Amino acid sequence: MKQRITVIVLGHVDHGKSTLVGRLLFEKGVVHAEEIERYAALGAEMGKASFKYAWVMDRSDESRRRGLTLDLNYADLETRRREIHIIDAPGHRDFLRSMITGTTGADAGLLVMDCQEGVMPQTREHAQLAKLMGLERMVVALNKIDKVGYDPAAIAKAASDVRSLLEGFGFQKPDVIPVSAWDGQNLTVRNEQMSWYKGRTLEEVLDVLEPRGGPRAGAFRMPVMQVLQVGGVGTVALGRIERGAVSEGDEVVVMPVDKIGIVRSIEAYGKKIKKAEAGETVGVALRNIGKLDIERGDVIGPVDDPPRAVEEFTAKIVIIGEAGIIRPGWSPYIHCHTTAVPVRLEAIEMKIRPDSGEAAGPADTGFLTSGDAAMVRMRPLKPLILESAEVLPGMSRFALRLGKETLGAGSCVSLRVAERLTVASDADTKGFSYKHKKVGSGAKELKKRKDEESRDIWGKPVDKEKKSRKSKKDDKVYYKEENK
Ligand code: GDP
Numbered sequence: 001m002k003q004r005i006t007v008i009v010l011g012h013v014d015h016g017k018s019t020l021v022g023r024l025l026f027e028k029g030v031v032h033a034e035e036i037e038r039y040a041a042l043g044a045e046m047g048k049a050s051f052k053y054a055w056v057m058d059r060s061d062e063s064r065r066r067g068l069t070l071d072l073n074y075a076d077l078e079t080r081r082r083e084i085h086i087i088d089a090p091g092h093r094d095f096l097r098s099m100i101t102g103t104t105g106a107d108a109g110l111l112v113m114d115c116q117e118g119v120m121p122q123t124r125e126h127a128q129l130a131k132l133m134g135l136e137r138m139v140v141a142l143n144k145i146d147k148v149g150y151d152p153a154a155i156a157k158a159a160s161d162v163r164s165l166l167e168g169f170g171f172q173k174p175d176v177i178p179v180s181a182w183d184g185q186n187l188t189v190r191n192e193q194m195s196w197y198k199g200r201t202l203e204e205v206l207d208v209l210e211p212r213g214g215p216r217a218g219a220f221r222m223p224v225m226q227v228l229q230v231g232g233v234g235t236v237a238l239g240r241i242e243r244g245a246v247s248e249g250d251e252v253v254v255m256p257v258d259k260i261g262i263v264r265s266i267e268a269y270g271k272k273i274k275k276a277e278a279g280e281t282v283g284v285a286l287r288n289i290g291k292l293d294i295e296r297g298d299v300i301g302p303v304d305d306p307p308r309a310v311e312e313f314t315a316k317i318v319i320i321g322e323a324g325i326i327r328p329g330w331s332p333y334i335h336c337h338t339t340a341v342p343v344r345l346e347a348i349e350m351k352i353r354p355d356s357g358e359a360a361g362p363a364d365t366g367f368l369t370s371g372d373a374a375m376v377r378m379r380p381l382k383p384l385i386l387e388s389a390e391v392l393p394g395m396s397r398f399a400l401r402l403g404k405e406t407l408g409a410g411s412c413v414s415l416r417v418a419e420r421l422t423v424a425s426d427a428d429t430k431g432f433s434y435k436h437k438k439v440g441s442g443a444k445e446l447k448k449r450k451d452e453e454s455r456d457i458w459g460k461p462v463d464k465e466k467k468s469r470k471s472k473k474d475d476k477v478y479y480k481e482e483n484k
Helices: 017-027 033-046 061-066 093-104 121-132 152-168 202-206 464-478
Strands: 003-010 073-078 082-088 108-114 138-143 175-178 226-230 234-240 245-247 251-255 259-268 271-273 275-277 281-287 299-302 310-319 333-336 339-352 373-380 397-402 405-417
Touching: 003 017, 003 121, 017 033, 017 073, 017 082, 017 138, 108 121, 108 152, 121 152, 121 310, 121 405, 138 152, 138 202, 152 175, 175 202, 245 259, 251 281, 259 275, 310 339
Parallel strands: 003 082, 003 108, 108 138, 138 175
Antiparallel strands: 073 082, 226 234, 234 281, 245 275, 251 259, 251 299, 259 271, 259 281, 310 373, 310 405, 333 339, 333 397, 339 373, 397 405
């Protein structure tokens, strides 16, 4: 079986992310020439002919009208040795959150940069966030080299700029591949105008990407992305296994609600399997777990080493966007693995340098504002299952959001597990209109947490119409419904 790799496409708006992915899918035969021609014709009518490749990925009408990538979009392609799942993240500021969600599950980033424009604010921001979210591997597609007339000097200059940016954030030896997404140069075929270029094509680099590191062995952990009720099968939890393995017949516990069930069956990529391991995205059918016992954001683990809720944690965070002045007491939502709960900033322990993460020397720790990075102490106001970056990176990274704004991102450095039954006192939840759940009490049955938005299995928010279409398709992929 080919190694499966998830790659997230990042970069400044208009630098050609969607065009590059669309062209790549076209060259790999995933998308046919007729489809591209259809988009070209449609684009000509709208005066946007240059988006014919981009539209392969931007399927929504709104996106077409604005010429922007609005959501996370997905595509799959195969190289000689890899099955590659591509996530096209939006380049527009408002949509940082989707980028963060996408990055959590990615093995590598593909940073698209316009060779002529060079490093722009979102090039920098995406690279920095990706690193904070634990991505180790970044590949750069230095795009639009046709615009500089394939000039080696201009290309070398842009390549060196982006390389030093990435190295500054701690990415080791990033690959920089000069490409023209529009002309189809150096994506899958080598270009005659670039005879001086002796490096690999984008496809050749993708073909040797390795899955993200991190402990694959250890107690089973699967954050639940989505719960399905499937006729003849029952409750099915979908998610990416962050650590360990799960087998048919295993006794598992759903936390923080503390519900015990048995694994009835497992499916991955449309096939029934007996055992699934870290890194795989699977559907796990659970016996003894009812519809109300489990929801998105819960974590499944073995009964003898269950996932635990945290009482308090220390994290490295960076503040972005229109954050204003942030002081202790600030209570955003933390979006971590598949969950979102309110947290409170308890203390700013130390300011750190946003690029290297090292101590920033003596600095005022009374407040934080956009662009600041710091080591902070936070307390969840509802049960939150989190791990430190050292123990399990995939469950340590998070985004901080308030309303629709993403105001920060970070990863947990250390934590204290909750010992009490409830995570926070009533006073702690002041300002929030819900009553928080009890840890381990099964209170889920009484009060179902309202998810902020409905999302599909990859964590992508979906509108109602899309959702019904999408979930039918997904159900079919994972579990064929027996009788409708
Ligand atoms: P995104 O916002 O990063 O997804 O960028 P798009 O893929 O929507 O592209 C923005 C614009 O750049 C479109 O008009 C594309 O046709 C154009 N573009 C993308 N790649 C290239 C390229 O390699 N060369 C040239 N000249 N234009 C490109």
